[in-house]
Amino acid sequence: MSREAPRRWGERPPEQLEKRIVIGPEGEVIARSGKVEYGQGIRTGFRRIVAHELRLPEEAVRVELGETDVVPWDGGTFGSMSTQTDGQALRLAAAYAYQLLLERAAARLGVAPANLVARDGAFHATDGREASYAELAAQAPLAGPLPAAADVAFAPGPDFEPEPDRVEARALVLGQVRYPHDVRLPGMLRGHVLPPPRPGAHLVSLDDTAAKALPGVVAVVHEGDFVGVLAERREQALQAIQSLEATWSDPEGDAEPPLEAQLRQDKDVEAALASAKVRHEATYHTPHIAHASILPSAAAADVRKDGADLYVATQRPFGLRDEAAAILSLDPKDVHVHPQQMSGMYGGGGWGVAALDAIRLSQAAARPVLVEWTRAEEFQRSAQRPWLDAKIEGAVGPDGRIVGYRSHVRTNPHIYASGRVPPEVAGMTSGRNAVPPYDLGQMDVSLTVERAQIQTSAFRSLAAAPNVFASESFIDELASLAGVDPLELRLRHATDPRLRRVLETVGAMSNWPERPRGDGHGFGLAATIYHGTYCAEVAEVYVSQSGKVRLGRVFAAVDPGRLVHPDGARSQIEGGIVQAMSWTLFEETKVSDGRITTRGWRDYPIATFRDAPEKIEVRFVYDMETPSTGIGEPGSVPIAAAIANAVCAATGARVRELPLRPARIQKATR
Amino acid sequence: MRYELSVNGQPHVVDVPAGTSLTSVLRDDLGLTATRLGCGHGSCGACYVLLDGSAVASCTMPVDEAVGHEIVTVEGLSQDGHLHPLQEAFLKEDAMQCGACTSGMLISAVALLEENPHPQEEEIREALSGHLCRCGVYGRIVMAVKEASR
């Protein structure tokens, strides 16, 4: 088998039916996707789409995700869009398979397709004769390139009835779901790696005498800068790591010039700004934050001379397969990636560093190895969300319209370990949502991407959440300077009817015109269009004398186009809101001298039951004819600005730096 | 060292180094992996088990201290294929995303309802406040506990 040619950004191989849908001899249907499930419910959504097109009960369809031996190649599960794209591919494949089966049935039974009824995995003619999917599929391979969507008849609907339980929900409450941590292989050892204190540091000396003498220690692995231990038990491996005496060199700084990108440049921006009655400038800052999955990273590897099996939680099984193959000098087809349940990684789980630990240790031991990181390691070895600074200027004319907007965003790469990316990629990632979705007159939006002191990577919505915190805070500041209601000001500049609709809906949900204001109680609004999904949110806050913020109700109006799985979508929006309110109020990774010093939950508090909003109301406003867009990320995007705007309404304190710590709010109140 | 433990109503004998955490014994020696290891220092709630009916962190409990007590893990909540009412309620409310926190949440919720069958929302939030959920499912978990308490 020839190796697959490397693919360029955004490029996908052509779709083949046989890679997507397989109908077995018993009529069982397998639907395949290279995407992975990490709690966003895609297994359920995909199953439902395929079952609907094939006119089958949902239980008749099994979905296989990310098993690299069988599923179509995939670039990774990033961004809620990519799962939607795959959902559409599955829908097309299922509809096409149905069409082929129908044609075969019509030929076999000598009946016009229109006179056949599909039920329970068979086509039925009016005279009682039938042809099952299984026999029709056995007749000749169901295969070939997928036709264009316009050439396929889709099942009418969707009149989706009551929501199914998520496919894995029952296994989850029974504790039967298997995360990589739970993989137990015959002869398996526990491994642990000693990471360099800073990326790029080299090992100068190693004394492993004490470690080797510890009970249960099987080996200390030392190859160049790679140091790890193998032991019978997890605690023993950890203890051995702690007994190693290592010294490291300081990494050589690679002074890489920053990357500049112009995201929008209209004419005469300076003239527009200078002409206006009210001109304002402000700078916003968001810090590094951690993905902070509840289970630290883990992976099991079984490396043999002729192949390897990897039991991992990853957002990019094929990427990991190819990297492992390169490290082990194996053909990628001999590396088998078996995705396990993923403890939520929120966009940061693609890189599989724990898997690389396990691969190297298993290769050295010639035995299966399970690696489980500690909580401190999870904070310290994981790439963090980039920090972001936005300097924004804007101006409002005498008629209360914004006439000019200029913003300069500085941040770090959102693609882990990437070399230099082309400017358009930087714009799509680090510049995501830096251009506000309104008509703000003459606009100039530019971006600088520079390396941080530590590794940075993608995080739910990439730069959109920080960018929207800045721009939607700024819009509120302009509203207040111009003496215009913040909802009214946004509506004045929202030309997109779907944006207007979510703004108006969230205004009605929150009873915006009657909202309480001042005395430590306030409402704040923010909106975004994130990858085609429209989302407007209102947060209600109570701010104590000491500056502590408590969230009351949160209202969200969301337009994701056609909805496949409404309760799953609602759960994603709610979760996005809770996670992002946590970023907003509490979170900051501590970095000192190029190292992450955050070690555990005590120095990285996140929102708990006590902090979660009193109530979250989500309303979907959409048209069935509009194609679906993602719901995993948009809910998390506007909330920081909505909260900051609410804090300002409650106290008069405009805080432009996250997290919104009590001390910052108190200082801004004075 | 040999230890005799009672887990989910069954006697078990394990031979592990003294001081090994109860989490490790459950997961690595007894294969009961529903109990999750999230932090190892008592601050996330993922590893909670019932010890004589009270919810406790198993990651900070040396196995020595568990001897002589009745331990229940999530594997022991359902009876002959019948889900515990809280497991049913978690399903009904879809009170989980990635599920990493779910086992710990269930355990503390079971302990709460044993002690206080009809808790107020505030009491539920308080009782579960040692459990972190990064997916942000808190609201649905509160609903599930309310549902099970009806």
Ligand code: FES
């Ligand atoms: S693992 Fe025990 S409390 Fe976190």
Ligand code: FES
């Ligand atoms: S469901 Fe993912 S941590 Fe709670």
